[in-house]
Amino acid sequence: MPTSLIIVDDFLSPRDALQLREVGLKLTYPEQKGAFPGRNSLERIEIDGLEHGVSNLVGERVRPISPLQSHAKFRMTLAADIGRAKVHIDQAYWSGILYLSRPEDCVGGTEFFRHRPTHTDRAPLDDNEMRAMGFASMEQMHREIIERDSTDESKWELTMQAPMRFNRLVLLRPWLWHTAGPAFGDRLENGRLVYLMFFAAA
Numbered sequence: 001m002p003t004s005l006i007i008v009d010d011f012l013s014p015r016d017a018l019q020l021r022e023v024g025l026k027l028t029y030p031e032q033k034g035a036f037p038g039r040n041s042l043e044r045i046e047i048d049g050l051e052h053g054v055s056n057l058v059g060e061r062v063r064p065i066s067p068l069q070s071h072a073k074f075r076m077t078l079a080a081d082i083g084r085a086k087v088h089i090d091q092a093y094w095s096g097i098l099y100l101s102r103p104e105d106c107v108g109g110t111e112f113f114r115h116r117p118t119h120t121d122r123a124p125l126d127d128n129e130m131r132a133m134g135f136a137s138m139e140q141m142h143r144e145i146i147e148r149d150s151t152d153e154s155k156w157e158l159t160m161q162a163p164m165r166f167n168r169l170v171l172l173r174p175w176l177w178h179t180a181g182p183a184f185g186d187r188l189e190n191g192r193l194v195y196l197m198f199f200a201a202a
Helices: 013-025 051-057 127-132 139-150
Strands: 005-008 063-065 074-077 094-099 109-115 156-163 167-173 192-202
Touching: 005 051, 013 192, 051 094, 051 167, 074 127, 109 139, 109 167
Parallel strands: none
Antiparallel strands: 005 167, 063 192, 074 192, 094 167, 094 192, 109 156
16 A cells, blocks of 8 residues: 655744744855745754654665765745746655745745646556656657646646645655646745755655
């Protein structure tokens, strides 16, 4: 019985969550022209006991992905930020998003979709599923779904949303078709601030 999505409210103690937010607001967010709107912190901030805590939540041992990429970095996205892509998958075993925006600023949340042409809510996990979807390779699947359809709203049906709430952790299987949802705010203090996690099986 595989688990696809876990939502944990009040993941950190109230004091620790506020301190983590304050740390995030003081970091460096260099300009970047990536696939997705917003920018990641230059610095990486480790949360004590995170690997152990997430392992307990998902019911199996996990470890940070290697290379770390965006793991343990903050992501700040403002309403005016624009990216080249929208719906996507992550290269990991579990992905985590800890919401750190103030309660009065929170809008939307993490969104999940069904891909209309293939009638799927996730990427194929093996060659049999890939062929059943009509693709000869994972590269072809990625090219024809993620690269071609990512921003084409006619190709996607919104199936659910994990609403944004301060100190809420969303753990999701990264092969689900998903996106960050709407951005908001015009400065660090009132923007969309999250802490990112990406795990591999231990």
